[in-house]
Amino acid sequence: MTQITRRDVFQAIADPTRRAILGLLLAQAMTPNALAEHFKSSRQAVSKHANILAECGLVTPEMAGREIYYHLNTQKIKEIDAWLEPFRQLWADRFDQLDQLLNHLKK
Amino acid sequence: MITTHETKIIKAPTGNKLIVTRNFDAPVEKVWSAWTDSKLLDDWWAPRPWKAETKSMRLSEGGQWLYSMVGPTGERHWCRVDFKTIVPQKKLAVVSVFCDENGNTTAGMPPMHWLTEFRAKDAGTAITVEIAFDNEADLDKIVAMGFKEGFTMGLGNLDELLAHGRV
Numbered sequence: 545m546t547q548i549t550r551r552d553v554f555q556a557i558a559d560p561t562r563r564a565i566l567g568l569l570l571a572q573a574m575t576p577n578a579l580a581e582h583f584k585s586s587r588q589a590v591s592k593h594a595n596i597l598a599e600c601g602l603v604t605p606e607m608a609g610r611e612i613y614y615h616l617n618t619q620k621i622k623e624i625d626a627w628l629e630p631f632r633q634l635w636a637d638r639f640d641q642l643d644q645l646l647n648h649l650k651k
Numbered sequence: 652m653i654t655t656h657e658t659k660i661i662k663a664p665t666g667n668k669l670i671v672t673r674n675f676d677a678p679v680e681k682v683w684s685a686w687t688d689s690k691l692l693d694d695w696w697a698p699r700p701w702k703a704e705t706k707s708m709r710l711s712e713g714g715q716w717l718y719s720m721v722g723p724t725g726e727r728h729w730c731r732v733d734f735k736t737i738v739p740q741k742k743l744a745v746v747s748v749f750c751d752e753n754g755n756t757t758a759g760m761p762p763m764h765w766l767t768e769f770r771a772k773d774a775g776t777a778i779t780v781e782i783a784f785d786n787e788a789d790l791d792k793i794v795a796m797g798f799k800e801g802f803t804m805g806l807g808n809l810d811e812l813l814a815h816g817r818v
């Protein structure tokens with residue numbers, strides 16, 4: 545049986561719990577149990593969020609001994625950055641013009 | 652000589668805020684006037700090939716700046732900026748909305764809360780612009796527009812290149 549998943553990074557970060565998980569993993573890789581301790585919701589609910597993050601490729605589960613550790617996938621995080629790029633470009637253009645104006649003002 | 656500084660932009664962890672930072676090689680009083688004098692704003696605020704045109708400005712807490720962005724084919728978008736806090740050469744807090752030519756707010760467009768801070772750094776000025784939205788959905792809407800705008804502007808620049816026979 546095949547299951548088609550349509551998940552992308554933006555779906556992943558649309559949820560506050562998932563953003564909080566990413567924030568925690570930024571500091572260090574963590575087991576599902578260690579993650580769950582930071583949330584009021586059930587272990588199961590937290591695991592479900594971590595799984596969605598894994599499906600989106602934002603985190604990678606890795607076995608270490610008998611435990612699974614979730615690692616942050618920084619490459620994938622860059623995709624979120626890329627989403628802001630056109631907006632950044634708009635500001636960069638605007639500020640380049642301000643540079644020119646300021647240069648004139650100095651004279 | 653103009654040195655290029657990097658424009659950094661991040662989405663704050665709270666999700667409803669964008670933070671733009673940039674350094675300028677000019678003293679804080681110059682950067683402040685470029686930001687608050689409508690004649691100067693008209694020169695740089697709109698990314699090319701768009702142009703900003705001020706209709707009116709009253710720089711005081713409770714005052715407004717009403718301007719339009721004019722596109723290369725004459726299309727025009729009106730914006731109104733309401734000044735909330737003005738601390739000369741330090742801080743400028745405003746609320747910005749899209750509107751009509753008389754300043755009446757356009758329904759369905761999210762308001763943006765801008766906080767611009769000016770800080771002397773070395774011989775120049777460091778600027779931080781926080782653009783906050785009432786909620787994350789509003790932010791996404793504006794970023795999506797920025798995307799569209801950026802794309803359109805890119806095409807506009809291409810038109811310019813073509814017109815000059817450089818492509």
